[in-house]
Amino acid sequence: MxxxxxxxxxxxxxxxxxxxxxxxxxxxxxxxxxxxxxxxxxxxxxxxxLLGALMPHMPARWNPKKQFQFDALTSIGGHLARLEAETGLSAGYRACGRILPIVSEERLDHHRERSAEAAERWVLQGRELRYDLEPCGARADWLAPEAAPFGLVHETLAARVAPxxxxxxxxxxxxxxxxxxxxxxxxxxxxxxxxxxxxxxxxxxxxxxxxxxxxxxxxxxxxxxxxxxxxxxxxxxxxxxxxRGEKGQALLLDGQGLEDRPAVYCDGLYVVPHDDGTVAVGSTSERHEETTHVDMAATDDLLTRARAFCPALEGRQVLERWAGVRPRCNxxxxxxxxxxxxxxxxxxxxxxxxxxxxxxxxxxxxxxxxxxxxxxxxxxxxxxxxxxxx
Structure with a gap:
């Protein structure tokens, strides 16, 4: 000692x-x-x-890594409830779920298979976890129908926190x-x-x-x-x-009125509403960049792409632009x-x-x-x- x-x-x-x-x-x-x-x-x-997206791996090709993440995502609610009770502070957790557009007949077949695998793998006593396929035009006030011509997936394992x-x-x-x-x-x-x-x-x-x-x-x-x-x-x-480090960039928008919406994953981006009336959008992945300066053009591109599939973001004020370097093992x-x-x-x-x-x-x-x-x-x-x- x-x-x-x-x-x-x-x-x-x-x-x-x-x-x-x-x-x-x-x-x-x-x-x-x-x-x-x-x-x-x-x-x-x-x-x-900014994002705080707690998003699961797909239920296909199940392995110990996916099981570990599943166990973590299904236990984090209780973990955070204890932390919040101890400190009196909110961690911004919500089991918000996630929607994903389906852009082709091939992807529709793919998600039908994932839905069947989720019913087998995403099993949690006392809570129903869903991986539902919904028709084109569903949730049109949140996901633009043209972004999901073959319908969409709505799954309920995904969640978010306020980082x-x-x-x-x-x-x-x-x-x-x-x-x-x-x-x-x-x-x-x-x-x-x-x-x-x-x-x-x-x-x-x-x-x-x-x-x-x-x-x-x-x-x-x-x-x-x-x-x-x-x-x-x-x-x-x-x-x-x-x-190595891999740079990512994100945006925070005014999101008043969107707090109860599910997260969206489309065009390689996440849109994540938070309880404080903000919406986070991101992120980029710049594999060989280890700086934290914000690239205005890159974040403007994030916003343009997000507004294309999430029309409710149109006209909303940008509150913050963020860049950080995430750790990625080889x-x-x-x-x-x-x-x-x-x-x-x-x-x-x-x-x-x-x-x-x-x-x-x-x-x-x-x-x-x-x-x-x-x-x-x-x-x-x-x-x-x-x-x-x-």
Whole structure:
């Protein structure tokens, strides 16, 4: 064990996005002393975006990854209800469902098959999950009929959160935890440190390096949750480049009166209404771009395309344009577990477009690994470090 001091922790979490804050809360509830170090401000990376779309994979070619995501999406409502009750803050969750246009006879046959597979795979006791086919012209006040000449899909597994509100609720839970965990363990508030760019970790003495210098912060274990920047830190340690950043851009529009509408996925874009009277539209995927400047032409194109299939967006004011860099592993699936050859270093990154929907389950699995507890969550093999590292 390391020497005890006010700057000594059981777990240092590097990055205050959705993975980092979720893991910190789970670790705190397990009775660990936790510090979170963020290079910027809480949620200033890709997690601080606009969409908050919790969208399932298609039920075809079922595999452990899809089962993991299904279990996460069907449990997140209860998880967030507990977080909201604890903090008094809303995470903006709603099981809003999703509609998808059908543009050809071939795609109609495809979705008939998906509907049958959803009836087999999307099974949840106590809640009816649907994957219904509706005729052309259905929901014409939301999806333009010409965008869906062969009808549309309406599925009810999809949901959404308000990303920044979810992060704020997690931060509040870390700063002001309940008096004790559900297991009766007294909880110690986590320390949240902004403007602390972690540049290294000395496994011999547990010293955290910030901006290239010893910080005086010591940890038994460290977990990298710094989004795409985690890949650069991992490369320093392992010599392997296993992922990259991929830029995405989105818009926020005035959406008064649209709060109860389902999300729409059309023309490669999501349109996601939120409870606060806004609608998020996005996003782009720029595979070899790691900057966060907003490209006005690209976001204008997003708006033009979205208005073409969602006529209710016409004339609505643009409230914000956003750009961020999302972490994407070279092997596509998230990376979660202990870094090979590093007994005191763990990592959770690469959620890409599904991070918000699975973060609470990733947190449980990662904290089980850190504490040596029997796994409550079975990670897909494709999430594990041995899948990603040579």
């Amino acid at each position: 390391l020497a005890s001091s006010s700057r000594t922790f059981d777990l240092a979490v590097v990055g205050a996005g959705i993975f980092g804050l979720s893991i910190a809360r789970e670790a705190m509830e397990a009775g660990l002393r936790v510090v979170v170090l963020e290079a910027g401000t809480l949620g200033s990376g890709a997690s601080g975006g 920044r509100a979810y992060l704020a609720a997690l931060a509040e839970a870390l700063r002001h935890p309940a008096p004790q965990s559900t297991g009766g363990v007294p909880l110690t508030a986590a320390m949240l440190l902004e403007d602390h760019a972690v540049t290294g970790f000395d496994p011999a003495n547990g010293q955290i390096l910030v901006d290239g210098r010893e910080s005086g912060i010591v940890a038994e274990q460290i977990v990298l949750t710094a989004g795409f920047r985690s890949f650069h830190l991992l490369q320093q340690v392992t010599g392997q480049a296993i992922g 092997k596509r699936d998230p990376l979660v577990g202990r870094v090979p050859g590093q007994e005191r270093m763990l990592v959770a990154t690469g959620g890409f477009k599904i991070s918000f929907g699975i973060a609470h389950r990733i947190a449980e699995a990662l904290v089980d690994t850190a504490t040596g507890r029997s796994g409550r969550i079975t990670l897909p093999d494709s999430f594990r470090p041995e899948h990603h590292f040579a």
